[in-house]
Amino acid sequence: MTPALLYGLSGALLVAIGLTGAIASRSLVRRILGFNVLGSGAFVIIIAFARRVAGPVPDPVSHALVLTGIVVTVSATAVALALAVRLGDEEDGRHE
Amino acid sequence: MNGVAIIDVLLAAAVPVLAAAALLYRDLFRAAVVFIVLGLTIALVWVRLDAPDIALAEAAVGAGITGALFMRALGALPGPTRSAHPVRSSRFQRLAVRGAAGVFAGIVAALVAWAVVTVPSSDPVLTSLVRDAAPDSGVGNPVTAVLLNFRGYDTLLEVGVLLLAALGVSTIGAHRHAASLGGTRVRGPVILAFAHLVLPGLIVLAAYLLWTGADLPGGAFQGAAVLAGAWLICAFAGFPADVAPGRMPAVLAGGFCIFLLVAAGMVLLNGGLLRFMPATAKWWMLLIESGLLVSCAAILATLVFRLTDDDRPEAGR
Numbered sequence: 001m002t003p004a005l006l007y008g009l010s011g012a013l014l015v016a017i018g019l020t021g022a023i024a025s026r027s028l029v030r031r032i033l034g035f036n037v038l039g040s041g042a043f044v045i046i047i048a049f050a051r052r053v054a055g056p057v058p059d060p061v062s063h064a065l066v067l068t069g070i071v072v073t074v075s076a077t078a079v080a081l082a083l084a085v086r087l088g089d090e091e092d093g094r095h096e
Numbered sequence: 097m098n099g100v101a102i103i104d105v106l107l108a109a110a111v112p113v114l115a116a117a118a119l120l121y122r123d124l125f126r127a128a129v130v131f132i133v134l135g136l137t138i139a140l141v142w143v144r145l146d147a148p149d150i151a152l153a154e155a156a157v158g159a160g161i162t163g164a165l166f167m168r169a170l171g172a173l174p175g176p177t178r179s180a181h182p183v184r185s186s187r188f189q190r191l192a193v194r195g196a197a198g199v200f201a202g203i204v205a206a207l208v209a210w211a212v213v214t215v216p217s218s219d220p221v222l223t224s225l226v227r228d229a230a231p232d233s234g235v236g237n238p239v240t241a242v243l244l245n246f247r248g249y250d251t252l253l254e255v256g257v258l259l260l261a262a263l264g265v266s267t268i269g270a271h272r273h274a275a276s277l278g279g280t281r282v283r284g285p286v287i288l289a290f291a292h293l294v295l296p297g298l299i300v301l302a303a304y305l306l307w308t309g310a311d312l313p314g315g316a317f318q319g320a321a322v323l324a325g326a327w328l329i330c331a332f333a334g335f336p337a338d339v340a341p342g343r344m345p346a347v348l349a350g351g352f353c354i355f356l357l358v359a360a361g362m363v364l365l366n367g368g369l370l371r372f373m374p375a376t377a378k379w380w381m382l383l384i385e386s387g388l389l390v391s392c393a394a395i396l397a398t399l400v401f402r403l404t405d406d407d408r409p410e411a412g413r
Contacts, residue, residue, distance in 0.1 A: 003100050007104070007108055008212035009209050009213075011212070013112035018115065019204055020204070027124060029124055030124065032166075037134070040158070041208075043150075044111070044141060047142065047147050047150065050147070052217040058146050063239045064239050064243045067315075070157050071257075074157050076261070077162055078265050079265055081166070082268040082404075084173070085269070088172070
């Protein structure tokens with residue numbers, strides 16, 4: 001058992017938990033939270049794989065990919081949350 | 097890499113537990129707090145996996161900015177449950193859904209874990225390519241070299257995605273104010289003292305992260321997230337942090353435009369999109385990163401500020 005494998009398995013659990021949260025939650029905000037957890041799991045697996053290569057330093061290409069991924073995730077999360085807030089507004093207006 | 101240390105076991109166990117807690121807490125505000133803790137814990141995982149650049153980005157963007165986004169959205173959502181789709185269901189139905197979700201999670205976890213265990217560690221073709229070309233990249237940090245030199249167009253488009261998100265959030269969010277970052281004041285002496293204490297340090301830290309990113313962990317995006325945090329604190333403390341509405345588009349798009357101009361200039365100078373010469377690469381990349389630092393900070397701050405209105409009557413919580 002290497003640390004890379006250990007964290008890879010941890011990332012696999014994150015993917016499963018996040019995907020389930022994104023599908024099974026009732027609240028839109030919780031679904032977006034689940035989507036973020038799913039993304040984090042994917043990132044953990046990618047970086048665990050990057051550490052598995054032979055040599056003193058891990059694979060920098062995977063690191064750059066994940067760095068880009070984190071920034072794109074925050075962009076998508078912001079737009080999704082804006083939509084969720086706006087949807088909450090619309091539903092409020094309908095019930096009044 | 098050495099063997100498995102106790103800290104690795106603890107971190108690897110804590111991460112799924114925190115994730116499950118974030119998704120199971122009934123109170124969404126608590127869930128968001130646990131999510132921020134999860135982000136910081138994953139930042140420690142990056143450190144253990146020798147990925148300090150990602151650890152910085154995760155702590156600043158993944159935990160910090162995303163956490164602020166969730167807090168702001170929750171403050172704006174109506175109702176005690178803050179649920180957008182209230183559905184009536186019996187106790188049995190809820191149990192059935194929970195059970196099915198549990199089985200589903202188990203199957204997905206088993207499949208992905210099987211993939212993690214069985215995928216063979218392949219020969220790192222890209223790693224050796226980067227190592228061979230690194231001396232010509234102009235920077236010593238291989239991650240920065242990949243981000244801004246070898247795969248610069250990825251980063252160019254990434255900034256485009258950020259810009260689109262700022263545009264989208266500004267369009268979707270219902271505002272009465274023009275493109276304004278003001279009006280988010282938090283009252284009280286604590287925030288003022290806190291702002292006086294941390295603001296100078298945060299601004300120096302952002303510049304330091306940008307400069308050191310050339311050779312050590314750091315970079316424009318990590319610095320931008322820190323600068324965005326400073327911007328938010330400024331606005332919350334009531335300091336004049338606002339940019340004139342007419343200038344805001346220029347601040348938001350400036351980094352992307354500089355990046356695009358440099359990319360086009362390299363076609364004329366060196367005959368390829370973002371193809372740098374080893375002697376001058378460092379300075380072109382520094383120019384791009386300086387633009388990105390300011391623009392990405394403005395974009396991240398805009399994402400948080402423009403997510404919702406501040407003077408909404410129903411948001412008084």
